[in-house]
Amino acid sequence: MSEESTTPPEKVDALYERLDREAEASGYHLNPDREFTRGLVEGLITNEQRYGYPACPCRLATGDKQKDLDIICPCDYRDADLVDWGACYCALYVSDEVLDGQREVQSIPERRPPGGERPQGSPAHAPQQPGGEPTLPVWRCRVCGYLCAREKPPGVCPICKAKRDRFERFW
Amino acid sequence: MSEESTTPPEKVDALYERLDREAEASGYHLNPDREFTRGLVEGLITNEQRYGYPACPCRLATGDKQKDLDIICPCDYRDADLVDWGACYCALYVSDEVLDGQREVQSIPERRPPGGERPQGSPAHAPQQPGGEPTLPVWRCRVCGYLCAREKPPGVCPICKAKRDRFERFW
Amino acid sequence: MSEESTTPPEKVDALYERLDREAEASGYHLNPDREFTRGLVEGLITNEQRYGYPACPCRLATGDKQKDLDIICPCDYRDADLVDWGACYCALYVSDEVLDGQREVQSIPERRPPGGERPQGSPAHAPQQPGGEPTLPVWRCRVCGYLCAREKPPGVCPICKAKRDRFERFW
Numbered sequence: 001m002s003e004e005s006t007t008p009p010e011k012v013d014a015l016y017e018r019l020d021r022e023a024e025a026s027g028y029h030l031n032p033d034r035e036f037t038r039g040l041v042e043g044l045i046t047n048e049q050r051y052g053y054p055a056c057p058c059r060l061a062t063g064d065k066q067k068d069l070d071i072i073c074p075c076d077y078r079d080a081d082l083v084d085w086g087a088c089y090c091a092l093y094v095s096d097e098v099l100d101g102q103r104e105v106q107s108i109p110e111r112r113p114p115g116g117e118r119p120q121g122s123p124a125h126a127p128q129q130p131g132g133e134p135t136l137p138v139w140r141c142r143v144c145g146y147l148c149a150r151e152k153p154p155g156v157c158p159i160c161k162a163k164r165d166r167f168e169r170f171w
Numbered sequence: 172m173s174e175e176s177t178t179p180p181e182k183v184d185a186l187y188e189r190l191d192r193e194a195e196a197s198g199y200h201l202n203p204d205r206e207f208t209r210g211l212v213e214g215l216i217t218n219e220q221r222y223g224y225p226a227c228p229c230r231l232a233t234g235d236k237q238k239d240l241d242i243i244c245p246c247d248y249r250d251a252d253l254v255d256w257g258a259c260y261c262a263l264y265v266s267d268e269v270l271d272g273q274r275e276v277q278s279i280p281e282r283r284p285p286g287g288e289r290p291q292g293s294p295a296h297a298p299q300q301p302g303g304e305p306t307l308p309v310w311r312c313r314v315c316g317y318l319c320a321r322e323k324p325p326g327v328c329p330i331c332k333a334k335r336d337r338f339e340r341f342w
Numbered sequence: 343m344s345e346e347s348t349t350p351p352e353k354v355d356a357l358y359e360r361l362d363r364e365a366e367a368s369g370y371h372l373n374p375d376r377e378f379t380r381g382l383v384e385g386l387i388t389n390e391q392r393y394g395y396p397a398c399p400c401r402l403a404t405g406d407k408q409k410d411l412d413i414i415c416p417c418d419y420r421d422a423d424l425v426d427w428g429a430c431y432c433a434l435y436v437s438d439e440v441l442d443g444q445r446e447v448q449s450i451p452e453r454r455p456p457g458g459e460r461p462q463g464s465p466a467h468a469p470q471q472p473g474g475e476p477t478l479p480v481w482r483c484r485v486c487g488y489l490c491a492r493e494k495p496p497g498v499c500p501i502c503k504a505k506r507d508r509f510e511r512f513w
Contacts, residue, residue: 160250
């Protein structure tokens with residue numbers, strides 16, 4: 001993003017609007033600081049052009065898609081950072097609490113493991129042993145029954161918009 | 172809702188629009204009687220101001236969030252009532268059949284268990300024993316593969332909008 | 343669709359808009375050839391009027407809802423065809439790759455099993471033996487934790503819009 005910008009503003013706006021619509025539909029929120037967020041969206045477009053995929057604008061991509069898969073936006077770490085810090089690493093996405101002014105975004109530590117400790121290859125081709133115990137808890141929304149497998153439940157149910165405290169451990 | 176209203180109509184309209192958008196996105200529907208529904212939405216705003224959370228406008232809240240968690244709107248009983256009665260206890264939400272005029276809303280019995288029989292505390296902190304048998308059936312949408320855990324499948328798949336009869340028991 | 347059309351264009355447009363909105367919200371896409379797609383949408387309306395349900399406009403319905411359940415649009419085969427062929431049997435729905443011009447739609451073979459080999463009756467009433475091994479893999483979105491049970495992961499996560507290569511086998 002330190003380069004001379006060559007992205008037409010309309011293109012930035014179009015992606016901004018799409019990401020905003022998609023975020024709101026599933027209980028996520030773009031950072032309400034529109035100019036800041038537009039800068040990140042422009043970074044996504046730059047990365048898409050440079051690498052062929054919208055790598056995280058706040059991390060250094062290698063250009064090898066398989067190695068960067070976990071930092072293609074939305075990154076594998078966004079949802080955990082939203083729960084723990086109220087924002088993703090870039091602060092492109094913020095939590096309800098941040099949006100409502102009940103929590104302030106501070107510096108967010110890098111959660112991504114060092115290179116050697118990351119899962120290798122495309123995860124769809126690296127199936128967990130079927131029949132083994134799942135390694136992540138499964139959470140259930142008590143309102144609508146939505147199930148998801150992650151360290152902690154989401155801030156808002158993407159289906160019925162009930163808040164985190166309505167989730168229970170299912171498995 | 173029997174009090175003098177102090178909620179500006181614009182605020183009621185704004186929440187009405189948000190709830191309507193969120194409902195439609197996931198296969199739910201607000202009651203099409205707009206004035207009736209606006210009254211309930213105003214009740215949610217009143218409860219949010221009074222208690223700090225939008226407790227069900229048709230039930231008596233205690234003001235203790237942990238005790239009222241199951242009746243924060245959407246309540247834990249909405250989806251079962253939509254399946255069995257075509258509307259939630261308040262009739263804020265109605266089913267497809269009711270919206271299409273194929274079913275009439277009648278008086279809906281209170282499904283909420285008496286005080287002593289309700290689950291205690293925040294469900295996220297009361298994990299089911301992992302590895303135990305889940306106590307609710309898991310349903311699978313045959314069209315898109317969506318999974319949810321609830322007594323009966325939803326009226327409409329929140330992902331692909333296939334109807335209830337496209338769900339099968341998965342677990 | 344070979345009959346004289348009696349469907350008012352506004353009705354076709356209204357269903358078109360609804361299907362488009364619902365598709366986009368969950369990571370699906372209508373065929374961008376608007377006139378072609380309007381023809382299929384009109385076929386859905388015709389079938390709804392003729393049979394009482396929107397059977398696939400490109401297949402022969404029997405008029406017995408239980409027997410046609412798997413071909414009510416969206417059909418049970420749409421998502422697998424989107425993965426394998428980039429479009430559903432009718433080409434009413436197309437994949438991201440087709441929409442982006444990276445893949446061309448060709449003739450799509452019929453995936454529906456012959457009559458005698460189809461599951462009988464309403465699937466919700468034919469529960470799998472609870473406690474048995476699920477017969478389909480469960481996929482997990484590594485970004486948001488969404489779970490679904492299907493042969494292959496979806497092209498796009500319906501919740502967070504991450505692409506297929508972000509899914510891992512969960513069970």
